[in-house]
Amino acid sequence: MSTEKTSTPTGDHAVENPEAAAAAVTVVDPRLLVREQGLAGYWNEFKRKMKAGDLGSIPVVVGLLIIWAIFTSLNSNFLTAGNFSDMSVAMVGTGMIAVGIVFVLLLGEIDLSVGSVSGVAGAAFAVMNVTHGMNEILALVLAILTGTVAGAVHGFIFARIGVPAFAVTLAGLLFWQGFMLQILGSNGTINLDSEGIVVKLTSYYFSDVAAAYGLAVVATVGYFLLAFFDNRRREAAGVPSRPLNEIIVRTVLLAILAFAAAIVFNQYKGLPLAVVIFLVFLVFTDFVLRRTAYGRKVFALGGSVEASRRAGINVEMVRISVFAIAGTFAAIGGLFVASKIASANQGAGTGEFLMNVIAAAVIGGTSLFGGRGRTWDALLGVMVIISITYGLALEGIASPVQYMITGGVLLATVVIDAVTRKTQKTAGRA
Amino acid sequence: MVHVSATPVLALRGVSKRFGAVQALTDVELEVHAGEVVALVGDNGAGKSTLVKTIAGVHPIDEGSIEWDGESVQISRPHDAQNLGIATVYQDLALCDNIDVVGNLYLGRELRRRGVLDEVEMERRSRELLDTLSIRIPSVRIPIASLSGGQRQVVAIARSMLGEPKLVILDEPTAALGVEQTAQVLDLVERLRERGHAVILISHNMADVKAVADKVAVLRLGRNNGVFEVKSTSQEEIISAITGATDNAVTRRAARTNGEIKK
Numbered sequence: 001m002s003t004e005k006t007s008t009p010t011g012d013h014a015v016e017n018p019e020a021a022a023a024a025v026t027v028v029d030p031r032l033l034v035r036e037q038g039l040a041g042y043w044n045e046f047k048r049k050m051k052a053g054d055l056g057s058i059p060v061v062v063g064l065l066i067i068w069a070i071f072t073s074l075n076s077n078f079l080t081a082g083n084f085s086d087m088s089v090a091m092v093g094t095g096m097i098a099v100g101i102v103f104v105l106l107l108g109e110i111d112l113s114v115g116s117v118s119g120v121a122g123a124a125f126a127v128m129n130v131t132h133g134m135n136e137i138l139a140l141v142l143a144i145l146t147g148t149v150a151g152a153v154h155g156f157i158f159a160r161i162g163v164p165a166f167a168v169t170l171a172g173l174l175f176w177q178g179f180m181l182q183i184l185g186s187n188g189t190i191n192l193d194s195e196g197i198v199v200k201l202t203s204y205y206f207s208d209v210a211a212a213y214g215l216a217v218v219a220t221v222g223y224f225l226l227a228f229f230d231n232r233r234r235e236a237a238g239v240p241s242r243p244l245n246e247i248i249v250r251t252v253l254l255a256i257l258a259f260a261a262a263i264v265f266n267q268y269k270g271l272p273l274a275v276v277i278f279l280v281f282l283v284f285t286d287f288v289l290r291r292t293a294y295g296r297k298v299f300a301l302g303g304s305v306e307a308s309r310r311a312g313i314n315v316e317m318v319r320i321s322v323f324a325i326a327g328t329f330a331a332i333g334g335l336f337v338a339s340k341i342a343s344a345n346q347g348a349g350t351g352e353f354l355m356n357v358i359a360a361a362v363i364g365g366t367s368l369f370g371g372r373g374r375t376w377d378a379l380l381g382v383m384v385i386i387s388i389t390y391g392l393a394l395e396g397i398a399s400p401v402q403y404m405i406t407g408g409v410l411l412a413t414v415v416i417d418a419v420t421r422k423t424q425k426t427a428g429r430a
Numbered sequence: 431m432v433h434v435s436a437t438p439v440l441a442l443r444g445v446s447k448r449f450g451a452v453q454a455l456t457d458v459e460l461e462v463h464a465g466e467v468v469a470l471v472g473d474n475g476a477g478k479s480t481l482v483k484t485i486a487g488v489h490p491i492d493e494g495s496i497e498w499d500g501e502s503v504q505i506s507r508p509h510d511a512q513n514l515g516i517a518t519v520y521q522d523l524a525l526c527d528n529i530d531v532v533g534n535l536y537l538g539r540e541l542r543r544r545g546v547l548d549e550v551e552m553e554r555r556s557r558e559l560l561d562t563l564s565i566r567i568p569s570v571r572i573p574i575a576s577l578s579g580g581q582r583q584v585v586a587i588a589r590s591m592l593g594e595p596k597l598v599i600l601d602e603p604t605a606a607l608g609v610e611q612t613a614q615v616l617d618l619v620e621r622l623r624e625r626g627h628a629v630i631l632i633s634h635n636m637a638d639v640k641a642v643a644d645k646v647a648v649l650r651l652g653r654n655n656g657v658f659e660v661k662s663t664s665q666e667e668i669i670s671a672i673t674g675a676t677d678n679a680v681t682r683r684a685a686r687t688n689g690e691i692k693k
Contacts, residue, residue, distance in 0.1 A: 303526030311538030371528035
């Protein structure tokens with residue numbers, strides 16, 4: 001990789017810096033590494049990134065494709081539009097909670113209570129709406145706020161009193177599970193109104209084919225325009241910018257993915273409402289983490305608490321808010337889980353559910369060591385988890401084996417995480 | 431040395447600080463003028479770090495007074511020090527490894543445009559700032575983890591310059607650096623002086639002190655042990671003041687010329 005180039009402030013085509021190599025170093029931006037032409041360039045960049053442990057989402061995507069290939073070869077029903085669509089809806093509950101876990105992991109902390117909190121939210125909604133006949137919108141909002149408050153309490157005890165997050169949320173796990181069982185009462189299961197808003201969350205599909213294609217168009221065009229105008233501003237300000245052809249390549253890749261998904265959804269019942277909501281939350285949280293001062297603070301805390309404190313960041317507030325966010329997403333996810341089975345029952349959020357959620361966030365590529373990750377990781381990770389669950393279920397493989405396989409995948413992921421971190425340290429990018 | 435003003439930017443008058451049974455600082459005097467580099471030296475435990483922390487507002491002083499531009503001020507929190515225009519670069523640099531150079535420079539004071547981080551403007555200004563300080567790093571968009579120790583140090587110092595401070599305190603900026611990188615940092619210290627900043631430099635390295643400082647203030651066991659003009663003082667004289675051979679000919683001479691030794 002000797003073709004390091006930078007674009008000139010005038011926006012002319014990228015030129016070699018005419019000065020000596022040492023001078024060139026000061027202006028080159030690594031994101032600007034212009035690949036050599038053709039496939040060889042991409043291959044070289046890939047090798048460079050692999051050496052630096054800077055693979056991003058590639059291992060997960062490759063893993064996912066392998067998993068799909070295996071299950072497809074075992075059972076031709078796996079890769080059908082119906083199964084794909086079902087998996088997409090089923091993953092939203094777990095995925096939402098994993099988004100909250102990504103926030104917590106970015107701090108380098110852990111929240112073990114999200115499973116129980118999700119159960120509480122489902123039960124709280126059912127009790128308020130079904131048992132006491134409360135307005136369903138109000139009950140929905142209150143159920144989500146229950147999660148926010150629970151998370152904030154955990155955050156407060158962790159941040160202000162200084163109890164390790166692990167211990168606080170372990171206590172929370174038990175407490176909220178008990179709380180859920182208590183409010184569900186003796187009968188244990190409350191069925192939700194099958195025409196109600198919560199059940200609709202996962203049962204409603206935009207059957208008009210235009211919806212899925214429209215969303216794909218909006219996503220693609222939106223991405224291109226944002227990238228394009230960001231670039232224009234960068235050029236105007238004279239800071240390095242992405243070459244236009246790279247933006248086009250990325251947009252085309254996104255378009256292929258978006259339209260492939262749209263076609264699959266349209267072959268079945270149409271675009272699922274749950275998936276739309278999940279995508280909206282992913283875009284929003286990704287924006288918050290990468291484009292706002294608040295997100296920067298979250299990353300800073302994951303990098304160095306002391307540095308953040310000295311930079312004037314209110315460490316306690318950020319910590320409390322992150323746990324409140326995790327609680328909120330746990331509650332939202334809990335409602336999606338309840339929606340999928342159209343009831344709130346005693347088993348919600350218990351057993352392997354918590355492990356699946358944390359595994360989803362970690363498998364997606366969020367580091368357990370803090371400071372590295374994106375909310376999109378939650379999407380990738382939960383796709384892996386759900387694919388395994390559905391694939392094994394199709395094969396009629398019992399849950400003991402499922403547990404062992406999911407455990408193996410999680411172990412493989414954290415090993416990759418630890419190894420990546422080591423490689424990145426030696427390559428100076430950790 | 432460049433234009434040293436008459437009123438010191440910062441003056442400590444009889445500052446004392448206790449931690450429980452330990453008298454960390456006793457009647458310490460210190461003056462720093464604009465465009466002046468004052469090296470603060472002393473053995474381990476002499477009170478250098480404590481003194482710096484009292485100025486930075488980490489440890490409020492027990493007795494004495496702090497004058498800023500000739501006026502008495504209270505510095506009881508780090509915030510007070512920052513508001514006065516005191517920037518401190520601690521030994522452990524306080525940078526976030528996972529965030530890029532621009533993000534670290536603007537950490538805690540991000541520029542925003544319609545509520546959203548203005549990455550373009552931050553990047554432009556970062557490059558400008560690094561250029562004016564003649565700081566060379568591979569890119570402003572690589573994580574701090576990718577930088578060498580010296581590069582991190584200059585980024586940390588550059589970061590302190592963003593608030594246009596009047597006084598910059600550097601705590602052992604060259605302690606862990608190689609020859610080349612030390613030179614880079616010392617160059618940067620000289621550039622701070624040229625730009626009219628007052629600088630307090632803590633260092634164990636006499637060569638560094640002789641290279642960039644205008645004055646050397648020696649602390650010993652929490653007390654002043656002489657303030658020397660660097661140009662007219664030999665390294666040996668400074669060292670004997672540090673090690674506390676207080677009654678030898680060297681320090682007696684220093685006492686006559688400065689009239690400031692209290693012990």
